[in-house]
Amino acid sequence: MQTYSHAPRYSRSRRRRARKTPKLVILAVIFLAAVALRLIFPHFSRAIGDRVAAFFDYRSAIAVLGEGISGKRAFIDALGDAWSVAFHPGSGAAPVFGGEDASPPPNATQDPSPNPSNDANPAADFSDAVTAGSFDDAQWGDIPGGTLIL
Amino acid sequence: MKISGTGLEISKTAYLIPLIVCLTDAWLLFGLCAVSVAVHELGHWAALTLCGGRTERVTLSFFGVSLRYGGGISYGGEIYTALAGPGASLILSFFAAGAGRLCGAAVLYELAGVSLLFCLFNLLPLYPLDGGRAIYNALAYFFGLDPARRLTVIFRRLAAAAIAAGGLWLFAVQKNPMLLVCAAALLTVRT
Numbered sequence: 001m002q003t004y005s006h007a008p009r010y011s012r013s014r015r016r017r018a019r020k021t022p023k024l025v026i027l028a029v030i031f032l033a034a035v036a037l038r039l040i041f042p043h044f045s046r047a048i049g050d051r052v053a054a055f056f057d058y059r060s061a062i063a064v065l066g067e068g069i070s071g072k073r074a075f076i077d078a079l080g081d082a083w084s085v086a087f088h089p090g091s092g093a094a095p096v097f098g099g100e101d102a103s104p105p106p107n108a109t110q111d112p113s114p115n116p117s118n119d120a121n122p123a124a125d126f127s128d129a130v131t132a133g134s135f136d137d138a139q140w141g142d143i144p145g146g147t148l149i150l
Numbered sequence: 151m152k153i154s155g156t157g158l159e160i161s162k163t164a165y166l167i168p169l170i171v172c173l174t175d176a177w178l179l180f181g182l183c184a185v186s187v188a189v190h191e192l193g194h195w196a197a198l199t200l201c202g203g204r205t206e207r208v209t210l211s212f213f214g215v216s217l218r219y220g221g222g223i224s225y226g227g228e229i230y231t232a233l234a235g236p237g238a239s240l241i242l243s244f245f246a247a248g249a250g251r252l253c254g255a256a257v258l259y260e261l262a263g264v265s266l267l268f269c270l271f272n273l274l275p276l277y278p279l280d281g282g283r284a285i286y287n288a289l290a291y292f293f294g295l296d297p298a299r300r301l302t303v304i305f306r307r308l309a310a311a312a313i314a315a316g317g318l319w320l321f322a323v324q325k326n327p328m329l330l331v332c333a334a335a336l337l338t339v340r341t
Contacts, residue, residue, distance in 0.1 A: 049175040062263030070247035
């Protein structure tokens with residue numbers, strides 16, 4: 001009668017488990033390190049994201065594709081535009097939707113504080129800002145058009 | 151882990167997803183992909199259930215979600231199941247685009263675009279992908295299993311070579327490595 005021992009199978013599954021565990025621990029540690037990196041240095045992850053976007057603007061490309069499906073632009077054109085936008089970021093074939101991304105940033109819509117004298121004689125305002133008093137003493141409100149200069 | 155008789159397995163490569171999302175700050179893309187993948191797999195599951203098959207295991211990995219199924223379905227059922235996923239993605243894409251057109255939300259256009267990309271990507275004639283699976287089953291039905299395997303390998307090599315050539319061209323002309331990275335990722339999909 002031939003008998004089979006369970007010992008080899010047991011040790012094999014144990015070896016497999018023993019191999020698996022350190023790999024999972026290493027991956028978990030890498031993942032936690034990435035999360036910590038993201039939380040501690042948010043600019044770092046944003047910089048990586050920007051670097052990827054410089055090569056591959058996926059958000060604009062998929063939005064252009066979506067517009068192609070919706071019929072907002074011709075689908076064949078949308079395919080070509082998506083390619084251009086994805087692999088030539090900044091090529092100008094950006095999506096044209098009227099959603100939140102289309103609105104300019106809030107600072108851009110704010111008018112500078114109205115100052116009638118600016119319209120009347122702008123040169124006088126600049127001369128005042130530069131020559132009257134020392135620059136260190138001046139407050140932001142004292143410099144006409146300061147927000148525009150910045 | 152098992153949910154209602156179906157094994158759920160998370161591959162080691164699945165850890166790369168949150169890792170890359172964390173490092174590249176691509177949370178929105180991650181959310182859109184999650185919705186698209188869920189709808190895509192629901193399409194597969196619905197078609198499989200209609201054909202009388204059963205899902206045995208769902209595996210989540212860096213390359214997406216794979217379903218292992220049984221129940222002895224026909225070649226036609228296999229093709230139907232394989233194409234149901236891209237079909238579901240296409241339907242989601244149309245719905246999202248229509249909704250985006252109605253309410254003008256950029257995120258809906260992006261969801262439509264992601265779903266369309268999922269649909270097109272999965273229709274590539276590379277065997278583990280849905281398009282390759284459909285071609286394999288159609289060839290197996292007409293010519294038998296061995297010629298189907300050989301022809302599928304030829305299709306896979308041609309498609310991979312075309313994508314790699316496109317990646318090399320883009321890298322040479324634009325110094326842009328992204329398509330090359332996509333080709334490398336595509337070639338490393340387990341076949």
